[in-house]
Amino acid sequence: MTKKFKNKTLEWLDYRLPIFSVLREALVDHPTPRNLNYWWNFGSLAGITLIIMIVSGLLLSMHYVAHVDLAFDSVEHIMRDVNYGWLIRYIHSVGASMFFLIVYIHIGRGLYYGSYKSPREVLWWLGIIIFLLMIAAAFLGYTLPWGQMSFWGATVITNLFSAIPLVGDNIVTWLWGGFSVDNPTLNRFYSLHFLIPFLIVGVVFFHIIALHKFGSNNPTGIDLNFKQEKIPFHPYYTIKDFFGFGIFFIIFSIFIFFLPNALGHPDNYIPADPLVTPEHIVPEWYFLPFYAILRAIPFKLLGVIAMLGSIFILFVLPWLDTCKVRSCRFRPIYKQFYWIFIFNFIVLGWIGSKVPEGHYLIISRICTAYYFMHFLFILPILGMFEKTLPLPTNIFKDSKKK
């Protein structure tokens, strides 16, 4: 047997528990396409953000009190009395927004370069599961400060379950732990908010295992068959990721230190009051596109189904997209539809922040319809008729290579 490590202790330990060789394989030797562009930074960025969220959340949990009478005050106690408590809390609250921003770009990259296509379907599924868990964690976390938006957001979202026929109301009572959003609700939300990040960590491991099975996709989308097309992860992509971290931390810091509340809602600095409903109940920005889909449909149950469907449809995307060519670079028509889709999604987000009346309602319906059209009609049909550009045989023949 060849020795893997020069250090004897390390060699002894690794022979019995091969974590070091596994880590070395994954973080050092892992053969990675040499043509990855900056859009491939966002996976590791999401990873580092997850760690930041867990660490800052852990510190917050040491001072936070999950009780309807104390939660708001304990958050203000963190802001005012805990040493650098304001920093920890702003890292956590801004971090949630950053996490979604990164993950949206990460998903957008996957859509553009066809990273969901065979043989990476399971990798894609695991990513969607992470996204769903993130949504749950973010929603639960937003209720914890027990401000007005926390309380009313929790009320609106839990009430969605009442749309389920026959047992809806019973389910809502069961979720609440009572007959209204109250202390039992806050307690269980806190408990689950603490749990979910660790579930995410678990799924992230599977995500990485699935990724390393076939390696990263690349901007050309072609399968790499030559050794020269790949380079070891370290030092090339470690340093590139670190540079990405640097840029990200600069943007993150601008928000933490100078615009900490720009992405939040001012109403959440008013303690929760079950007797006073805020004028507009809006979720955080990262939920707005889905909120728009929910409200675009006049029947509550259908709205809920559409909202969930808009995410769950991603699970079957690898089969809805019938084109064998992965990357948008070689799909001139899909490329245009891709940008229309992104624009449509952003418009949905904008509509989500508006009261659904008049032309807002009309726009939201058109955009919702288009969202599903994109997946259910455009993608399957385009795959059959689109004339794709000739694929290069290897990445060195890719004309766009720098």
Added chain:
Amino acid sequence: MLKKIFFILFTLFFFIPNSFSKEDVKLKKQNWSFQGIFGRFDNSTLQRGLQVYQEVCSACHGVKRLRFRELTNLGFTKEQIVNYAKTFEILDGPNELGEMFIRPGEPTDTFVSPYKNKEEAIAINGAYPPDLSLLTKAMKNGPDYIYSLLVGYEDPPNDFELPDGLYYNPYHDGSVIAIPQPLYDEAIEYIDGTNASIHQLSYDIVNFLSWAAEPELQKRKALGLKVLIFLIVLTALLYVTMKEIWSRIEK
């Protein structure tokens, strides 16, 4: 080409929301010293603001999240704060005999709210005078809004039906507000001799409330500048290192 159209649409899109939404009353925007990346509080206006709070607002509003010791940030000495805190009566207890008792305030105490609870406040005022600790943070453009509200009282238009016991203020939701105009020219006499115009009083109290809502602001921005400078240098070095490492294979 399409990318260009996309970005034009994208930029346009940020201008749409304002043109679509129903017309809001224009706030009287002020230059607040605490805004911007170098933003700092001005101690003299904060101290005057405290005086306005003390002599006018505190009759009905609390700032219960503020502790006396935090007034060191306004430029007061420890001794001044100890003496100031002493002027407040704090309900404490129970003592060994099981009784609640009144003691003079200490720097670690919070400001005392004028009412025992929300119910009492409503019973006396008819409406709830909110705690002011987080007010500027709890609304959009908080400082400008509160300033405009304070200076914005006026007589209702002829066709406007003012409900009994309410006052006309175009900046408030629905143009009616439960609190009578709290500040007037010369409403108080400033200790430092500043002319107490309604603008000055409103400006000072908004400064004070902004500080009360975000006492960490100055520290946060100062730290933020250091962090940013560090990160920019670090990122530049990482960039150079990256180029160096990648040059090994990019020949």
